[in-house]
Amino acid sequence: MIRIGIIGYGNLSRGAEAAIRQNPDMELVAVFSRRDPKSVKVKTEGVGVYHVDDIPSFKDKIDVMILGGGSATDLPEQTPKYAEMFNVVDSFDTHARIPEHFANVDEAAKKGNNIAVISVGWDPGMFSLLRMVSTAILPEGNNYTFWGKGVSQGHSDAIRRIDGVKDARQYTIPVDKALDAVRNGENPTLSTREMHTRECFVVAEEGADLARIEKEIKEMPNYFDQYDTTVHFISEEELLEKHGGLPHGGFVLRSGVTGLEKENHHVIEYALKLDSNPEFTGSILVAVARAAYKMKQRGDKGCKTIFDIAPADLSAMSPEELRAHLL
């Protein structure tokens, strides 16, 4: 049994908790929170909730710690800190800061003789894996990544920060025409606006100036100004009823050529259609936690990404079973 701990208890942590129940070789030992443990109720019977200050006392009771925190402030501090005590897995996704995060975590993990896998999920994560492997196979070509249709939590939060907005949900939607052009091997050069549109469902506070809110959304730098954005004002009930889930997905494509004259064209496509972004991401974190455990058992240490994990390590099946059933 691989003994798992989870730090934090937001959407992603709950997704990982649910995933552990689907993997008979793993058990959830404890959940750690910065809040009063008595105020946190987990869904797995018999699993205790402890304050993060108690984490060091679990050093010999937990094989891999899954970090459910956010990339902005939690993980830059938590991942190095806990990598010194445990094998850890995080979902750090601030792209520009990955080299710095990697260096900090690598130093800590090596000090503790642990494995720390960072930037795990589907992007970064599975999408990265597909981009990387496809690029290695077809070195001459272009990569395209489309996200959606799905809820962007960052964009939804950005709308919620506008004055007069009570709640909001933002969907990122890939543009079919662009996706089809890539699939057809046209190797198009695509602007930000040509790849995705944004659709917003907004609950306004009573008496708020809707025209002003819509204008503020559509002109918001980086988040919306480079996109064709649609804004719908709806009631709170409708938002909860029709937009309560966290679906997501997307497409990674590589379009490349081979042949002495580069005369043959190939398209590799990887597509995800997810009912629950946090549960799917949590499922990946759990599979990677297994890999971290196996790598540690073999005496490896340091910071890793999905690029460094031999795929067999993700699976509960033996190498013989994998070769017999999935090769």
Added chain:
Amino acid sequence: MIRIGIIGYGNLSRGAEAAIRQNPDMELVAVFSRRDPKSVKVKTEGVGVYHVDDIPSFKDKIDVMILGGGSATDLPEQTPKYAEMFNVVDSFDTHARIPEHFANVDEAAKKGNNIAVISVGWDPGMFSLLRMVSTAILPEGNNYTFWGKGVSQGHSDAIRRIDGVKDARQYTIPVDKALDAVRNGENPTLSTREMHTRECFVVAEEGADLARIEKEIKEMPNYFDQYDTTVHFISEEELLEKHGGLPHGGFVLRSGVTGLEKENHHVIEYALKLDSNPEFTGSILVAVARAAYKMKQRGDKGCKTIFDIAPADLSAMSPEELRAHLL
């Protein structure tokens, strides 16, 4: 520079030869043939062709040997033989015999302190990798593999063996309705007939009994009897003109559930659309040859499959570059 040798000079070997030219960290050193070397003309300037009997004398001149032979008789003998002398990569695809092949190759590779990667290509190979990783992420679900639209060389050969047939090309075609049902998360149970159809273009010898040929094709056990098969008789000119290429492709899908009540559904899809099956397969063999070289450099040895290769080893980029540009 990684020094590559190729054994055999059929379609797959020529695909690998073309791929090496797209990878600046690799060079083709020699091609080996069972035929008179003077009768074989390779496409890469300055590369010599040698008889297979000369292979042992290249022990210190070649880092990885790519085996372009067939699974029926060539590879069971060649892969263990050459794994004792070189790091090797093969495309062994006789599924039922993989455990036996693995054991033979593993023993030889360990004896020679070499890395031998078997069953490399897109199926087995990339499709296996996607099935395996997706199954590890979503342990509760179903895998579906569709092939095509593309030319099946095995089925084309089977038609050519019929009396009165001069030449033939057989396309395997996935059934859209079945593919859509899987994409929609319906988790259908699909018979062989429901997943693929077969379309045959046949050049008959003059005066041959077309009705008899069509009947023999459609009733051929395993190859055609379990499928809806269409047969078109065409001229030799039309066959060459319209069906001269070797396109292929296919789809691997995993449809699975997550959540405490298994209430959320996810579909992972991997799709290939290939102008040239042998060139794409050759490109994969070349990337895997690089991984074999790196694994050997680290002191690893024995038989491996795509499941055992850390993805970063496939790439010519450094770990830092991969994290910066593709993660």
